[in-house]
Amino acid sequence: MLKQDYQAWMDQVEPGQDFQARLTEAMAAQPVRRPRRIGRTMLAAAAVCGVLMVSAFALSPTLRQMLESALGGYTEYARPVEGADVSNGMELRVVSALNSGSIFKVYAELRNLDGEPVCDTLRVSGILTPLEGGEDTGSITSSAEWVGYEKESETALLEFTVWGFSTPIGDQLELSAIVLPPLGELEITDQWKIAFTAEELPVRRIPLNGEISGTPLLQAELSALGVTIQTDGWNTIDAFPLTVFCKDGRRLSLTHGGGGSVGDTRLTCWEYDEPVEPEKVTGLALGQWYIPLEGEKAGQSYWLEEQP
Amino acid sequence: MEREEAARLVEQYSTAVYRLAYARTGNREDAEDITQETFLRLVRSAPTFRDGEHCKAWLLRVAANCAGDLHRSPWRRRLVPLEQAGEMAAPEPPEEQGMESRLLALPEDYRVVVHLYYYEELSTAEIAKVLGKREGTIRTRLSRARAMLREDLQEGETPC
Numbered sequence: 001m002l003k004q005d006y007q008a009w010m011d012q013v014e015p016g017q018d019f020q021a022r023l024t025e026a027m028a029a030q031p032v033r034r035p036r037r038i039g040r041t042m043l044a045a046a047a048v049c050g051v052l053m054v055s056a057f058a059l060s061p062t063l064r065q066m067l068e069s070a071l072g073g074y075t076e077y078a079r080p081v082e083g084a085d086v087s088n089g090m091e092l093r094v095v096s097a098l099n100s101g102s103i104f105k106v107y108a109e110l111r112n113l114d115g116e117p118v119c120d121t122l123r124v125s126g127i128l129t130p131l132e133g134g135e136d137t138g139s140i141t142s143s144a145e146w147v148g149y150e151k152e153s154e155t156a157l158l159e160f161t162v163w164g165f166s167t168p169i170g171d172q173l174e175l176s177a178i179v180l181p182p183l184g185e186l187e188i189t190d191q192w193k194i195a196f197t198a199e200e201l202p203v204r205r206i207p208l209n210g211e212i213s214g215t216p217l218l219q220a221e222l223s224a225l226g227v228t229i230q231t232d233g234w235n236t237i238d239a240f241p242l243t244v245f246c247k248d249g250r251r252l253s254l255t256h257g258g259g260g261s262v263g264d265t266r267l268t269c270w271e272y273d274e275p276v277e278p279e280k281v282t283g284l285a286l287g288q289w290y291i292p293l294e295g296e297k298a299g300q301s302y303w304l305e306e307q308p
Numbered sequence: 309m310e311r312e313e314a315a316r317l318v319e320q321y322s323t324a325v326y327r328l329a330y331a332r333t334g335n336r337e338d339a340e341d342i343t344q345e346t347f348l349r350l351v352r353s354a355p356t357f358r359d360g361e362h363c364k365a366w367l368l369r370v371a372a373n374c375a376g377d378l379h380r381s382p383w384r385r386r387l388v389p390l391e392q393a394g395e396m397a398a399p400e401p402p403e404e405q406g407m408e409s410r411l412l413a414l415p416e417d418y419r420v421v422v423h424l425y426y427y428e429e430l431s432t433a434e435i436a437k438v439l440g441k442r443e444g445t446i447r448t449r450l451s452r453a454r455a456m457l458r459e460d461l462q463e464g465e466t467p468c
Contacts, residue, residue: 002457006426009407015326019340020318023347027314030351213437235362236355239369240440241376256349261356287440303442307376 100223126177
């Protein structure tokens, strides 16, 4: 009787048709990103491989402030980088980067060399690839996000966030990016490639064992930017909330960022709001599944009584 | 995401997600928020699924987590000018002594389990997988929920 009553009641619960239409539109509009908040810079697409344009343009005080606002607590972790390219009269220059293994943030300026304003409806996408290291390290596409715009110099500050390299890829990187054509069009009119060096931040990599919901856990990677967990197979774990347990007793809920697939494994990345040194992490919880971390090893996992 | 693909996903799965969200919150507006957030995460994450069932399980899991985040999220807080507040429809009261009022009387965590068990007809093991919980936790919640709903075991339901 309970089951029948429940089903009869729930059968009457339906989302409105106008809601479904709005939802469809909202999904179709992704991943177009509009300027949302100052503090996150966008890195526009890079130039043709191997071609670097030396530009005398320096980071203005306004753009420097925008960059520092974007970096927030990560300002001291970011490394200045150099590299630029020009496509169809638009220059893209990398100025700063955070390289933490699986999670990357790259910041760059975009401007028209003729001084014309940069169109704020530009949609930029990019791929980050290592210039050294082995094959099958993965390369993840990310959309650039507008962080700020300096009217005086007509320069946009952009941020790319890239997730998902499965092995250490070193510090020699190449960003290839394009301006996405408008919907319905196929021609790509602007594309850049920029090679640059970004020193990798300290990363703590810990082999894992066991599984969650039938998904084998392979490795946890901790950096000041966040946590990446590598799993085996097609299943994803990105729907699980991740909690980090720290030596000082704090429990931090991380924000799911992104991920990628490399071969038969999958990487899922979660990000901190503020830096957390990897050596200060004593455990991770995926949902209620707790994994103690002891040095470079994972202890015996177990279920917590409640969601942390 | 292409509009056609978005429309297909919405048509195929949005009702199931919405119903889970409604069971959890008892509020249409919150259920819409949760449903929208769930599908936008699907677009942003772009996970790979084996099949439709895998996709549905992922969506239900995310929806359950989003519902848990609802109370802490700034997007829950809705501010409207006072002159518009009078034009807003009052929330519909749950049917007295009906199924809805009985469900909403349960602790929030129990409602999702009840919904997945009785409406999506998942086993306790499957519910545990979807929610990332121990099966024992699911069995306990279901058992307590049924006791609170005054389930008649003589009607043939399989006890936990």
